[in-house]
Amino acid sequence: xxxxxxxxxxxxxxxxxxxxxxxxxxxxxxxxxxxxxxxxxxxxxxxxxxxxxxxxxxxxxxxxxxxxxxxxxxxxxxxxxxxxxxxxxxxxxxxxxxxxxxxxxxxxxxxxxxxxxxxxxxxxxxxxxxxxxxxxxxxxxxxxxxxxxxxxxxxxxxxxxxxxxxxxxxxxxxxxxxxxxxxxxxxxxxxxxxxxxxxxxxxxxxxxxxxxxxxxxxxxxxxxxxxxxxxxxxxxxxxxxxxxxxxxxxxxxxxxxxxxxxxxxxxx
Amino acid sequence: xxxxxxxxxxxxxxxxxxxxxxxxxxxxxxxxxxxxxxxxxxxxxxxxxxxxxxxxxxxxxxxxxxxxxxxxxxxxxxxxxxxxxxxxxxxx
Amino acid sequence: xxxxxxxxxxxxxxxxxxxxxxxxxxxxxxxxxxxxxxxxxxxxxxxxxxxxxxxxxxxxxxxxxxxxxxxxxxxxxxxxxxxxxxxxxxxxxxxxxxxxxxxxxxxxxxxxxxxxxxxxxxxxxxxxxxxxxxxxxxxxxxxxxxxxxxxxxxxxxxxxxxxxxxxxxxxxxxxxxxxxxxxxxxxxxxxxxxxxxxxxxxxxxxxxxxxxxxxxxxxxxxxxxxxxxxxxxxxxxxxxxxxxxxxxxxxxxxxxxxxxxxxxxxxxxxxxxxxxxxxxxxxxxxxxxxxxxxxxxxxxxxxxxxxxxxxxxxxxxxxxxxxxxxxxxxxxxxxxxxxxxxxxxxxxxxxxxxxxxxxxxxxxxxxxxxxxxxxxxxxxxxxxxxxxxxxxxxxx
Numbered sequence: 001x002x003x004x005x006x007x008x009x010x011x012x013x014x015x016x017x018x019x020x021x022x023x024x025x026x027x028x029x030x031x032x033x034x035x036x037x038x039x040x041x042x043x044x045x046x047x048x049x050x051x052x053x054x055x056x057x058x059x060x061x062x063x064x065x066x067x068x069x070x071x072x073x074x075x076x077x078x079x080x081x082x083x084x085x086x087x088x089x090x091x092x093x094x095x096x097x098x099x100x101x102x103x104x105x106x107x108x109x110x111x112x113x114x115x116x117x118x119x120x121x122x123x124x125x126x127x128x129x130x131x132x133x134x135x136x137x138x139x140x141x142x143x144x145x146x147x148x149x150x151x152x153x154x155x156x157x158x159x160x161x162x163x164x165x166x167x168x169x170x171x172x173x174x175x176x177x178x179x180x181x182x183x184x185x186x187x188x189x190x191x192x193x194x195x196x197x198x199x200x201x202x203x204x205x206x207x208x209x210x211x212x213x214x215x216x217x218x219x220x221x222x223x224x225x226x227x228x229x230x231x232x233x234x235x236x237x238x239x240x241x242x243x244x245x246x247x248x249x250x251x252x253x254x255x256x257x258x259x260x261x262x263x264x265x266x267x268x
Numbered sequence: 269x270x271x272x273x274x275x276x277x278x279x280x281x282x283x284x285x286x287x288x289x290x291x292x293x294x295x296x297x298x299x300x301x302x303x304x305x306x307x308x309x310x311x312x313x314x315x316x317x318x319x320x321x322x323x324x325x326x327x328x329x330x331x332x333x334x335x336x337x338x339x340x341x342x343x344x345x346x347x348x349x350x351x352x353x354x355x356x357x358x359x360x
Numbered sequence: 361x362x363x364x365x366x367x368x369x370x371x372x373x374x375x376x377x378x379x380x381x382x383x384x385x386x387x388x389x390x391x392x393x394x395x396x397x398x399x400x401x402x403x404x405x406x407x408x409x410x411x412x413x414x415x416x417x418x419x420x421x422x423x424x425x426x427x428x429x430x431x432x433x434x435x436x437x438x439x440x441x442x443x444x445x446x447x448x449x450x451x452x453x454x455x456x457x458x459x460x461x462x463x464x465x466x467x468x469x470x471x472x473x474x475x476x477x478x479x480x481x482x483x484x485x486x487x488x489x490x491x492x493x494x495x496x497x498x499x500x501x502x503x504x505x506x507x508x509x510x511x512x513x514x515x516x517x518x519x520x521x522x523x524x525x526x527x528x529x530x531x532x533x534x535x536x537x538x539x540x541x542x543x544x545x546x547x548x549x550x551x552x553x554x555x556x557x558x559x560x561x562x563x564x565x566x567x568x569x570x571x572x573x574x575x576x577x578x579x580x581x582x583x584x585x586x587x588x589x590x591x592x593x594x595x596x597x598x599x600x601x602x603x604x605x606x607x608x609x610x611x612x613x614x615x616x617x618x619x620x621x622x623x624x625x626x627x628x629x630x631x632x633x634x635x636x637x638x639x640x641x642x643x644x645x646x647x648x649x650x651x652x653x654x655x656x657x658x659x660x661x662x663x664x665x666x667x668x669x670x671x672x673x674x675x676x677x678x679x680x681x682x683x684x685x686x687x688x689x690x691x692x693x694x695x696x697x698x699x700x701x702x703x704x705x706x707x708x709x710x711x712x713x714x715x716x717x718x719x720x721x722x723x724x725x726x727x728x729x730x731x732x733x734x735x736x737x738x739x740x741x742x743x744x745x746x747x748x749x750x751x752x753x754x755x756x
Contacts, residue, residue, distance in 0.1 A: 026642050027510075027666045030731050033393075045389065045406040047735035051640035053577070053587045083511040083592015083662040106511075106592075110686030111665040111729050174410045176386070198410065199387045199441050199466070220442060220467035254472045258386045260408045266739045267640035268544050268577065268588045273518065273698065283514060283597070285698055310514035310597035310661075310679070324599075327517065327607075331548070332600035344599065351600035353548055353574065 003139055003244045005071075005188075006131035010096040012071035013136045015188045015244045018042050018205055019126050020076045021118070022068055024091055025049030025084035031111050032079045035118035039126065041077075042204045044259040050084040051267040061086055061094070063261045066184045068095040072205050075099035075125035077118060082106030099125050138165050139244065142187030142206070144178040145170035146195045147213055151233070155191075158233045164240075175201035176260040179208070189243060191236065200224045200250070202257025207249045209239060226250050270296050272313060276328035280316040281344050284309060304341040312344040324349050361716045365498035365654075369458040372431035373502030375654050375719040377490040378403050379483050380436045380669060382428050384446045385411050388439040391472055395437070395479035396732075402437070402483040403669040405734035411445045415741040419623065423736055424449050426624055426650025429457030430670040431504075434490035436460070437482055439475065442467030456626075457652075462486070495721070501630050503536035503719065506648035506656035506671065507611040509545070510641035512589075513596025513661025515678035517607015519707070520659035520694035524676060525613030526708025527657070527715060528632070532615045537630045539621070539653060540612040541637035541644045543573040544588050548602025549609040553634065557617045565620035569636045576739075588639055592662040611659065623737065624650035641666055643737035645673065655719055657711065665689040666733045667726025672718050675725055676711060689725050691718075 005013040019041035023032040026047045036043035048060045064086070068076045076095060080088025082104045092102045101121050108114040141164045149155070159166050167185045169178035173195050182190055183206060190208045192201045196215035202208055212218040212225035222228060226249050227236060243249055251257060272282040272294050282299065288307040294300065299315060307313055312326070318338040323330040332351045338344060366374040381392040381404035389406035396404035405427070409420055428436045428449070436453075440446045442465045453461060462482055469475040507528060509516055528538040540546070546553060550570040557563035577584055589598045598604045618631025624647040627633050635651065637644040641664065648656055649670045656671050658664075661678040663686045677683035680695030692714055696702035702710075718724055 026733060026735060027664050030729070030733065031665065034730075047408065047640075047642060050590060051587050051638060051643075053584050057587075081511070081662075081664060083590055083595070083664075085587045085590055087591055105665065106663050106682075106686065110663065110688040111731075112688040113686070174412050176408070176410055197443060199385060202387065202390075217441065217443065217467070220470070223471040224466070255390045256387045256472065258389050258406060258408050260386070260410075263738070264740055266576065267638040267643055267737065268584055270700065275518065283518065308597065309681070312514070312597065312599070324603075326603055329549070329552070329602075329606050331603035331606060345597070346594055346599050349599045351548070351602050353602060 003136045004133050005136040006074065007134035008071060008074055008131060010098040011069055011073055012186065013134045014072035015136060015139070016072040016207065017074045017131050018072050019122060020068065020073050020205065021122065022064060022076055022078045024064060024078055024080040024086050024088045027081040027084065028079040028105055031105060031114050031118065034115050035077070035079065035122055038119050039122040041122055044204055046259060046261055048261045048263065049086045052085055052265070053268050054265045056263050056265045057085060059262045059264070061091065063180070064091060065094050067205065068100065070183060070205050071186055071188065074131050075129065077122050077125065078102045079114065079118060080104050099129050101125060136188065140165045140167055140185070140187045141240065142182035142185065142190040143168045144175050144182065144190055144192040144201065146172060146175045146178060146198065147193050149193050154233055155236065158237060162237050174198060179203045180260060180262065189240065202251030202254070204255070204257060204259060207243050208251045208257070209243060209249050210251060224250055224254070272296070272299070274299060274315065275326060278328045279325045280314065280318055281312040281324060281326055282315045284311055284313055288313070301341050304339070305343045307343045314338045314340050314342045314344050316340060361713060363498045363500060363502065363716060364495040364720055365502050366493060367496055367498070368431050372457065372652060373498050373654065374432040376432040376672060377434040377493055378432055378670065379486045379490060380428065380433050381439065381479060381483065382424065382436055383407070383439045384424070384449055385409070385441050388466070391476050391479065392439055394476045395483055398480045399483035400487050402487060403732055405669050405732055407734055407736050409736055411443060414738065416738040419738065420736050421449055421452055423624055423646055423650045425452035425456055427646065427670055428453040428461065429459040430649050430654070431457070431652055432654050432670050433459050434493065435462060435486045437462045437464055437479055439479065440465040460486070500531060500534035500536045503531055503655060504653045505531060505536060505538045505715065506653040507538060507540045508641065508644055508656055508658040509542070509608055509611060509660065510658060511660040511662035511664045512593050512598065512604060512608065513678060514598055515695065515698055516659055516661050517610055519697040520676045520678040521607055521610040522704055523694045523697060523707040523711055524611045524657050524659055526705055527712035528611065529613035529615045530712050531715070532632050535630050537627055537633070538612070539627070539633045539635050539648065539651065541635045541647065542608060542639045543569055543636050544601070544639040545605050545608035546570060546634070547574060548605040553609055553612070553617060556614070562617055562619055566617065566634055569620055569634070573636070596661050621651065623647050626652040638737060640735070642733045642735040645671070645733065646735050647737060655715060657715065663689060665726065665729055665731055667724065667729070667731035669732035669734060672724050673726045674714060674718055689729065691725050
């Protein structure tokens with residue numbers, strides 16, 4: 001199985017060519033969203049980056065670094081405020097230096113100035129550094145097992161037989177923790193088996209293929225699942241291959257899925 | 269225009285209202301001192317000598333204690349001051 | 361200056377007549393943002409709650425239900441999946457206020473596109489109704505003022521905070537309600553505030569809420585510097601937490617404290633209150649929103665653009681340098697006090713007048729910039745450990 005992806009120097013070969021506008025603190029998420037909307041990049045709202053203490057400081061810091069260094073990322077524009085706990089100028093050097101820039105709202109003319117500068121820089125990062133096509137040597141498929149999956153063994157063997165590597169996260173209940181961990185493991189694409197009482201999931205950077213269970217909620221939301229509970233494994237592999245080659249999953253089209261940073265300690 | 273601000277007569281620090289270079293002489297109201305280090309705008313300068321362990325007084329209230337002897341005109345900040353509460357604060 | 365507002369059927373007052381789009385699962389945040397964009401002026405919030413029952417269940421349900429019924433809202437459109445836990449939020453919201461609640465469920469509309477279109481249609485219908493509603497003359501007791509600071513520097517305690525205290529004192533004297541938050545930022549000044557409590561019990565509550573908070577941080581055994589004071593605070597000249605607190609507490613002026621409120625809990629009568637909130641700017645705003653605050657003044661030394669979907673948030677700069685460097689996020693400059701061109705009372709009067717102007721409809725920079733930050737606050741179970749621990753180290 002050979003998949004042609006995008007060569008992202010220092011990050012690896014991805015199956016998407018995403019530009020990420022990375023807000024380093026909640027206070028810069030809105031400016032990041034306006035920049036992302038203008039240039040067609042990805043961003044995410046979150047409530048972290050300031051007033052965090054203890055293990056949450058490295059926890060959130062590492063999470064931002066992993067997002068910025070994911071193979072599906074073509075370039076990163078970090079947007080920080082200036083007085084927060086996670087300092088933009090300290091985060092930037094920890095990010096892969098290829099195509100990573102930083103703007104600090106308090107030093108770039110406030111929200112308006114940062115938005116204008118951000119749009120210019122984001123366009124430069126994207127337009128002046130086109131990604132070269134490259135074959136994905138080791139394409140990693142993530143399995144989000146938020147519910148029990150009976151034919152897990154057959155799925156895993158079919159994937160490996162087709163030349164895919166497999167990573168699994170199986171915390172039951174909510175998918176968001178599994179998705180974040182799979183991202184840390186640099187999976188290219190994810191099969192999500194959402195809990196019976198949870199909706200289909202999404203993760204802006206990584207295409208997620210949602211497979212419904214037979215639960216009443218999933219039946220009601222079936223239009224938002226990519227595959228239904230009676231899907232054959234061969235059909236799963238078929239869709240997986242098309243998505244790897246560029247076809248968008250439903251959650252990519254709808255843009256659902258807030259990225260949830262790992263937190264364990266209260267804000268101060 | 270005053271260069272430093274004394275918030276309360278019992279304070280042993282004053283607030284620099286502009287970036288101050290070493291050697292700047294302050295002579296206003298009844299405060300006379302020479303600033304001995306570069307002090308950024310908004311930061312504190314010692315207006316009285318403070319012994320190690322003694323309280324730093326601002327707004328007439330204790331805001332922490334000196335972790336070293338501080339002489340008049342010195343920059344007062346995280347390098348020579350520590351809060352009294354939350355003992356986990358470790359002097360930088 | 362006379363005050364006008366929207367009189368609500370439950371007796372509360374709004375200074376805005378918003379239609380809020382509130383997702384009841386994080387997955388619906390994208391649809392909420394789309395509905396805001398495509399509608400004629402609805403305001404939306406995003407958050408990261410996946411309807412799991414966590415240790416902070418009560419705190420989360422209350423924050424959602426309280427914000428859904430903030431008095432600044434004409435109506436709230438609740439985006440649902442169709443799960444039972446959503447009914448818990450909706451039932452709670454109905455008990456908090458008479459705000460019109462419209463449920464739009466993905467289980468009914470089947471696809472996110474159809475849900476979004478239904479949301480836009482409903483929002484525009486409600487916006488037309490809201491725009492037809494007239495403001496009427498309002499008493500000063502209509503005001504429920506939130507006092508907040510974020511990105512503080514050494515000037516905060518000298519200029520903007522005490523000036524805000526002048527405005528807060530004047531409003532409280534006229535029968536308004538004013539709420540000071542950020543428990544970490546009165547730690548080291550609580551003895552001064554306790555002296556201003558109307559009763560000994562309220563004074564003790566102020567001491568207790570800080571002791572409980574300090575215990576929760578001590579219990580975690582964590583060096584809080586870099587977070588409190590934050591990196592920007594330290595750069596701005598604040599050396600210790602107590603120094604920051606002595607300055608932050610000045611936002612509450614000199615009026616007497618009527619009571620102490622748990623996080624996001626609404627006061628039942630007028631007066632000056634202290635609310636146990638984190639120092640985290642947005643968790644505090646979200647707590648104020650849930651408690652029925654209808655206008656907030658937010659002082660800042662380093663400069664922050666954040667605001668709220670449900671409350672107009674007035675940004676006051678502590679120093680002239682920042683106010684002139686990034687004017688697009690600052691509504692008023694108190695740096696003139698340090699510059700010697702205005703007295704504390706003159707600048708305080710300006711803040712007072714701006715509060716009334718904004719209450720009467722003038723838009724703030726944060727509103728013009730579309731800032732609708734919203735964060736659910738969690739204690740992650742630290743509250744269970746600390747209550748028993750707090751009692752063991754209780755200080756009188």
